[in-house]
Amino acid sequence: MREKSVNYTIINTHAALEQVCRQAQERDVVMLDTEFVRTRTYHPQLGLIQLYDGEHLSLIDPTVISDLSPFAALLNDTSVLKVLHACGEDLEVFHNAFGCVPTPMVDTQIMAAFLGHGLSTGFAALVNQYLAVELDKSESRTDWLARPLSVKQLDYAAADVHYLLPLYQRLLSAVTEAGWWQAALDESALQASKRIRHPDPELAYLDIKGAWQLTPRQLAILKPLATWRLQEALRRDLALNFVFKEADLLTVARLGLTSFKRMEQEGLDIRSVQRHGTRIAALVKQGQSVSAEEYPAPIERLMDLPGYKAQFNVLKDEVKLATQRSGLASEFLASKKQINQLISWVWRRDCDPLRVPDLMQGWRLTVLGQAMRDRVNDPVR
Known part of the structure; x- marks a missing residue:
């Protein structure tokens, strides 16, 4: 059946925000969602907050409320479980926006994964399956910073948290019966911790795709370039590639470009060259002045190490066996990144107890982690 119309209140004053957050803090569980825009900016731009406590559904407008501290207090209230999806x-x-994340929180996409659903199963698909309701998702790519928001936009936003509550209740019952509730909480907390990133500008060059192809001498040039680009992106709140394209940065470092003419000849974005060419040239010269003893180490890819492919395939087979035993999707049990994390932990980090991989902790350790660890061979020297 089609979704029903939902009653909601638009919150656009500090006093109203205080009231709805106070009401929410009296509940054990609340539903949360956000609408945001992320096109040219480094950070996502918050356009709307949806809050549903089971009785009051509030659409909070953060663009007109200067003091959002009552909502931050709700996020940090450990007596209230916050439910979100994906x-x-x-x-x-x-x-x-607030310097914190919802604590404690659970992700219904993760709850669904513990019931055998794929980790990327969307909200509309789950609502359709568990609640037999078809949601209208046509407003998902709208401009949430534009004002005024249309009735259709507001209805769309309200439906996301309105139907999240009965979906959560259905999933909670099934997940608890299956014995996975604590694991779902732990997994949600793990994923939340991974989303809190504090990028180190000095290591930004390691995130440049293709950097592994460069020599240490070329990496000495790339490093200050990547540091400058990240600092500029943070300062201007501008997406990295809108500061200077990643591919262009790699070309500059690889060829040691210092003249505008050569930059244009190599096909670099002309506007970026005009804006930042002088700075780029200075950074290239800075990198070229670094002594060989101070060059960054070559970037060694895990997949290029002897025996990697065979080792990965052995562990992948172990994941398939665990999938058959548990009924959980293989990509949820152990992604390629998590498998590589385990191999790297053994081969490169000598099983450092301070950097334990996902597969060697929590629910994954029992389900498949220990079995996978037992099948990691010593590295080929």
């Missing part, structure tokens, strides 16, 4: 980007939004 909340990775929402957590970034909260952390950027």
Whole structure:
């Protein structure tokens, strides 16, 4: 059946925000969602907050309320469980806007994964399956910073938390019966911790795709370039590639470009060259002045190490067996990144107890982690 119309209140004053947050803090569980825009900016731009405590559904307008501290207090209230769906980007939004993430929280996408659903199962699909309601998702790519918001936009936003409550209740019953409730909480907390990033400008060059192809001498040039680009992006709240394209940065470092003419000949973005060319040239010269003893170490990819492919396939087979035993999707049990994390932990970090990989902690350790660890061979020297 089609979704029903939902009653909601638009919150656009500090007094009203205080009231709805106070009411929410009297509940054991609340539903949360955000609408945001992320096109040219480094940080997502918060456009709307949806809050549903089971009785009051509030659409909070953060663009007109200067003091949002009552909502931050709700996020930090450990007596209230916050429920979200596929909340990775929402957590970034909260952390950027309020300096914190919802605590404690649970992600219904993760709850569904413990029931055998794929980790990327969308909200509309789950609402359709568990509640037999078809949601209208046509407003998902709208401009949430524009004002006034249309009735259709507001209805869309309200439906997301209105139907989140009965979905959560259905999933909670099934997950608890299956014995996965604590694991769902732990996994949600793990994913939340990964979303809180404090990028180190001095290590930004390691995130440049293709940097592994460069020599140490070229990396000495790339390093200050990447540091400058990240600092500029943070200072101007501008997406990295809108400061200077990643591919162009790599070309500059690889060829040691210092003249505008050569930059244009190599196909670099002309506007970026005009704006930042002088700075880029100075950073290239800075990198070229670094002594060989101070060059960054070559970037060694895990997949290039001897025996990696065979080792990965052995662990992948172990994941398939665990999938058959548990009924959980293989990509949820152990992603490629998590498998590589385990291999790297053994091969490169000598099983450092301070950097334990996902597969060697929590519910994954019991389900498949220990079995996978037992099948990691010593590295080929």
